[in-house]
Amino acid sequence: MPLADAEGAKRLAMIELLKSRGGLSYGQNGSHFEPKPVPPPLPNKCDWEIEPGELDFSNANLVGKGSFGEIVKACWRGTPVAVKRILPSLSDDRLVIQDFRHEVNLLVKLRHPNIVQFLGAVTEKKPLMLVTEYLRGGDLHQHLKEKGALNPTTAINFAMDIARGMAYLHSEPNVVIHRDLKPR
Numbered sequence: 001m002p003l004a005d006a007e008g009a010k011r012l013a014m015i016e017l018l019k020s021r022g023g024l025s026y027g028q029n030g031s032h033f034e035p036k037p038v039p040p041p042l043p044n045k046c047d048w049e050i051e052p053g054e055l056d057f058s059n060a061n062l063v064g065k066g067s068f069g070e071i072v073k074a075c076w077r078g079t080p081v082a083v084k085r086i087l088p089s090l091s092d093d094r095l096v097i098q099d100f101r102h103e104v105n106l107l108v109k110l111r112h113p114n115i116v117q118f119l120g121a122v123t124e125k126k127p128l129m130l131v132t133e134y135l136r137g138g139d140l141h142q143h144l145k146e147k148g149a150l151n152p153t154t155a156i157n158f159a160m161d162i163a164r165g166m167a168y169l170h171s172e173p174n175v176v177i178h179r180d181l182k183p184r
């Protein structure tokens with residue numbers, strides 16, 4: 001926990017700042033901030049397999065590029081969503097398909113306010129697609145480029161959000177090591 005770290009290092013100004021932003025130490029009042037766990041969707045394919053026809057790309061726009069696909073903003077059941085679509089040139093690549101299925105199998109088990117929410121996937125037809133909530137704020141890298149350095153309070157809020165997401169990933173029963181945490 002950031003506050004515990006600040007206390008350990010006796011960084012008084014940081015301790016005050018974190019406390020004023022609602023930071024709690026381990027064991028303080030018997031608890032620290034821990035979002036109430038909500039069970040993720042059942043890991044049963046029929047719950048989350050998306051029929052590609054349900055995805056509306058009529059006003060779609062490209063929002064990013066990943067290692068094996070592009071991320072497009074589209075609409076699903078009336079909601080803006082981010083669709084990670086495997087590039088057609090890679091859609092027969094066994095390793096890419098394996099990575100994609102691995103990501104789906106992982107994401108389907110996760111639910112936390114600081115982890116992008118998995119909504120469903122197209123795994124039975126090509127192109128393979130991963131559908132998540134759409135984050136309209138863009139990525140941190142873009143934010144820093146456009147707006148410059150964060151003020152300390154915002155930096156702490158962002159750091160605490162990231163730490164909460166990471167703490168969730170590291171907690172039982174789904175222990176996930178991210179290995180690629182970055183601002184974009």
Ligand SMILES: Nc1ncnc2c1ncn2[C@@H]1O[C@H](COP(=O)(O)OP(=O)(O)OP(=O)(O)O)[C@@H](O)[C@H]1O
Pocket residue numbers: 063064065066067068069071082116132133134135136138139180183184
């Ligand atoms: N849910 C989302 N909402 C809005 N934008 C997104 C979303 N997911 C990804 N993006 C945009 O697309 C970019 C690339 O996405 P992401 O990092 O998830 O791809 P990736 O496949 O994991 O990349 P890599 O494998 O190369 O690390 C992000 O930096 C972000 O700008």
